[in-house]
Amino acid sequence: MSDQNSAREISRESDLGDDRFFDPDIETASRSALAALHEEKLLELVPYAYERSPFYRKHWSEAGVHPRDILTVDDFRERIPFMDKDAIRAFRDAHGDPYGGLLCIPESELTAINSTSGTTGDPTLVPERWAAGGSGPALARDFWELGVRPGDHVAIPMFTFRGPIYNFPHVLGAVPLIFDHSPAELPRICELVRRYRPTSWYTMSGPFLLALAELEQSTDVDLRDVFSSFSSIVFAGEPLGVRAKANAERWGMPLFHHSAAGDVGAAFECREHDGLHVWEDVGFYECIEPDATGPGDATPVADGAVGELVATSLGSDVFPLIRYRSDDLDRFTRQRCACGRTHARLWTLGRKGDEVIVDGRSVLPVDVWGAVEALDETAAGLFQIIRTQRQVDVLRLRVGYAGAPSDLGALAGLIADSVEAGVGVRPQVELVANAELLKLGPPHKIPRVAKR
Numbered sequence: 001m002s003d004q005n006s007a008r009e010i011s012r013e014s015d016l017g018d019d020r021f022f023d024p025d026i027e028t029a030s031r032s033a034l035a036a037l038h039e040e041k042l043l044e045l046v047p048y049a050y051e052r053s054p055f056y057r058k059h060w061s062e063a064g065v066h067p068r069d070i071l072t073v074d075d076f077r078e079r080i081p082f083m084d085k086d087a088i089r090a091f092r093d094a095h096g097d098p099y100g101g102l103l104c105i106p107e108s109e110l111t112a113i114n115s116t117s118g119t120t121g122d123p124t125l126v127p128e129r130w131a132a133g134g135s136g137p138a139l140a141r142d143f144w145e146l147g148v149r150p151g152d153h154v155a156i157p158m159f160t161f162r163g164p165i166y167n168f169p170h171v172l173g174a175v176p177l178i179f180d181h182s183p184a185e186l187p188r189i190c191e192l193v194r195r196y197r198p199t200s201w202y203t204m205s206g207p208f209l210l211a212l213a214e215l216e217q218s219t220d221v222d223l224r225d226v227f228s229s230f231s232s233i234v235f236a237g238e239p240l241g242v243r244a245k246a247n248a249e250r251w252g253m254p255l256f257h258h259s260a261a262g263d264v265g266a267a268f269e270c271r272e273h274d275g276l277h278v279w280e281d282v283g284f285y286e287c288i289e290p291d292a293t294g295p296g297d298a299t300p301v302a303d304g305a306v307g308e309l310v311a312t313s314l315g316s317d318v319f320p321l322i323r324y325r326s327d328d329l330d331r332f333t334r335q336r337c338a339c340g341r342t343h344a345r346l347w348t349l350g351r352k353g354d355e356v357i358v359d360g361r362s363v364l365p366v367d368v369w370g371a372v373e374a375l376d377e378t379a380a381g382l383f384q385i386i387r388t389q390r391q392v393d394v395l396r397l398r399v400g401y402a403g404a405p406s407d408l409g410a411l412a413g414l415i416a417d418s419v420e421a422g423v424g425v426r427p428q429v430e431l432v433a434n435a436e437l438l439k440l441g442p443p444h445k446i447p448r449v450a451k452r
């Protein structure tokens with residue numbers, strides 16, 4: 001539990017009493033009960049997807065696998081091939097199928113079509129049938145833990161994913177206040193927050209924290225007052241920088257981290273602040289050696305070690321992802337959390353596709369972050385690694401600056417010194433204005449690597 005939250009959390013704890021779990025049977029299910037659930041759902045899912053999805057029929061046939069071969073979870077692990085975003089895009093482009101061959105129900109039954117934020121390439125479609133489960137009790141479990149109770153208001157400035165997301169406050173008897181995830185909305189958000197005093201905010205982002213700091217400078221808004229009613233503010237998208245964190249603490253924000261979990265579910269911190277929980281009745285999660293090429297050499301990493309997250313949807317009969325390689329490097333454990341939940345937790349480190357190897361040394365954006373933020377002119381932590389290929393001779397960075405520094409050459413030298421001291425590699429630094437980098441969006445984050 002971090003210091004900045006402890007006072008409010010303790011008072012909230014007493015408000016919540018023993019009533020910590022929204023769905024105690026599933027949230028605290030034994031590992032053997034979860035294993036039995038995985039077997040039941042996976043053995044249903046494999047023939048279901050094979051019959052309905054042209055992608056899986058083709059993909060598994062090419063790997064010499066048929067559903068009749070899959071009788072246990074071990075069979076599933078040893079035989080079912082991996083897939084990734086590129087495979088879906090390739091099928092989409094080769095067959096003119098906007099859903100990449102994954103849609104398992106008639107298109108006429110769809111309620112909505114979302115799309116991903118496209119941080120790593122062109123956006124992919126996410127079709128949904130809301131009546132078949134909506135936003136899910138799974139999100140309701142997370143926000144119940146974060147203190148949302150009947151009668152509360154929840155501020156939802158959301159990007160990309162809409163629709164059933166707004167349903168989780170209803171499931172909890174709360175009322176969503178809906179906004180765009182745009183800095184231009186912030187004055188209006190602050191005004192309505194003061195009127196309705198919501199208890200939770202989903203989601204906060206780096207660009208929003210930056211815009212709040214600017215709002216604070218240019219107006220007389222009292223951000224401590226604005227954020228005084230919240231028991232949770234869910235931060236998503238990227239690591240939280242040192243400066244942004246200091247501002248958030250100064251404004252009294254009780255921050256909780258949140259991430260996607262292999263595109264089949266979400267991962268949220270609980271009030272223990274000890275990793276992000278995933279729900280294993282919603283997704284079957286594996287954490288494997290990142291260099292694995294197929295199920296044959298996909299060794300699971302040891303509990304608590306770092307690997308690539310591989311996810312299978314257990315809750316979607318519309319658009320199931322099966323053994324989807326997320327490209328996300330996570331530390332992963334199935335140890336029971338101090339909160340009492342038995343489902344797995346993860347700590348996000350970055351994307352495998354963002355890693356560059358400079359002279360044999362691995363560098364991820366998270367490694368560079370603190371060194372960039374350490375200087376006043378680049379405190380916003382806006383930067384990109386120029387990644388022409390995974391192995392490079394020189395670390396090249398594009399870094400955003402605020403204001404109008406008098407000597408850009410000197411600033412580039414200071415950044416190079418800071419990164420060299422922190423990362424052990426001296427970079428080449430290209431400087432651009434913060435506003436130029438923010439244009440690269442999606443609004444809640446910027447791409448942390450660029451090909452050029």
Ligand SMILES: [Zn+2]
Pocket residue numbers: 270271272277337338339340341
């Ligand atoms: Zn927990």
